[in-house]
Amino acid sequence: AQSVTQLDSQVPVFEEAPVELRCNYSSSVSVYLFWYVQYPNQGLQLLLKYLSGSTLVKGINGFEAEFNKSQTSFHLRKPSVHISDTAEYFCAVSRAYTGGYQKVTFGTGTKLQVIP
């Protein structure tokens, strides 16, 4: 079984400041890792994913994340946030090489509040 921990339920940050949203996972097998964003009253949108290869993954809207196998982490970063980044962010993990999304485990989410 796998699990995901998002350490911060809310992260306030000033506009144009950098931000890091933390995510740790546990799994005994190889994993895929994801970050999703959810804007108010919207569904989830995939920001980025790690499947294999380079541990630094770049996604949409200037976000990036680094897969650290030794620390079992997949923290999300952005060097300069914008008001429009205000949303809830979900980290997710699934067992690698399995088809389908039924085995994807989501974290409880981190609400990013960008302050003007």
Place this chain on the structure above:
Amino acid sequence: EAGVTQSPTHLIKTRGQQATLRCSPISGHTSVYWYQQALGLGLQFLLWYDEGEERNRGNFPPRFSGRQFPNYSSELNVNALELEDSALYLCASSLKGKGRYTEAFFGQGTRLTVV
């Protein structure tokens, strides 16, 4: 190309009633997933349908059920509604995985409120 569409967007029911939620996947996608997003609990996997069959279900009671139609659209039914069923219900669709990664795309959800 249309994305995943869910209806209705909002639904208010009283305790004990039944709720029916609908999902239309992206054209060509055969897999449909249902998730419950209750306040503070993240997304909990409910059901997975593929090619008309229920393939897997999460840790939810049998009063949560559904089906997938020949056109791959899907219905989620919640019987004997309880107050704690109030949540955002998200549907996602994907191509069939067959052991490889396939991206799932989410709809905007149905907000179910049980009073």
